[in-house]
Amino acid sequence: MALNFDDLLLASLAENALTSLKQLKKTLAVSESCTGGLLSMLLTEWPGSSSVFIGGLCAYSNTIKENILGVSRNLLLNFGAVSEDVALEMAKRTKKIFVADYAISITGIAGPGGGTLAKPVGTVFHGVSTPHGSFTCHNVFAGTRSEVRKHAARFALEVLLKEILKVTDFKMVTDSSVTFMKMGTEESVTLFPDSD
Numbered sequence: 001m002a003l004n005f006d007d008l009l010l011a012s013l014a015e016n017a018l019t020s021l022k023q024l025k026k027t028l029a030v031s032e033s034c035t036g037g038l039l040s041m042l043l044t045e046w047p048g049s050s051s052v053f054i055g056g057l058c059a060y061s062n063t064i065k066e067n068i069l070g071v072s073r074n075l076l077l078n079f080g081a082v083s084e085d086v087a088l089e090m091a092k093r094t095k096k097i098f099v100a101d102y103a104i105s106i107t108g109i110a111g112p113g114g115g116t117l118a119k120p121v122g123t124v125f126h127g128v129s130t131p132h133g134s135f136t137c138h139n140v141f142a143g144t145r146s147e148v149r150k151h152a153a154r155f156a157l158e159v160l161l162k163e164i165l166k167v168t169d170f171k172m173v174t175d176s177s178v179t180f181m182k183m184g185t186e187e188s189v190t191l192f193p194d195s196d
Helices: 005-024 038-044 062-069 073-079 084-098 145-165
Strands: 028-032 053-058 102-108 123-130 133-140 186-192
Touching: 005 038, 005 145, 028 038, 028 084, 038 053, 038 145, 053 062, 053 084, 062 073, 062 084, 073 084, 084 102, 084 123, 084 133, 102 145, 123 145, 133 145
Parallel strands: 028 053, 028 102
Antiparallel strands: 102 123, 123 133, 133 186
């Protein structure tokens, strides 16, 4: 089976993230909603990934977000599962529960239904928690359900690599002009100091 460019890029990003984390002797955990475990699958495709990838949780329902991850019911009721606040809490809780150095969360609306004027189909929030702080990113990805999910997983790997590169001086395996190529999306980043 031939892989297309997007699949090869996702695989390359995952490999780079794992290699980078190994070199730093750091660990990663993830919590996923709209991607349904896609990010975890990409990371575990590589032999030896268990040395840095602690695990992932597919927190698709609000019940799992609340009862397993510990996301506040008030956040879910006041802001909705697809929100900056919930993505941030998911990432922070994932980092704490898995005792990981880095954690990424993904929550969004992959479509084709479920969108609103305020949160159209393709809306995705990523929460990122690192040894140096936590922040969120908001994107609106275009495409089919499958494409939105791939864009969300790709963005998660890109933002993880950008955070890792902030504390390293080694080069990634792939050309950075390919790795960090924009996906034709609107992106916003909000930084939050950790209060834990």
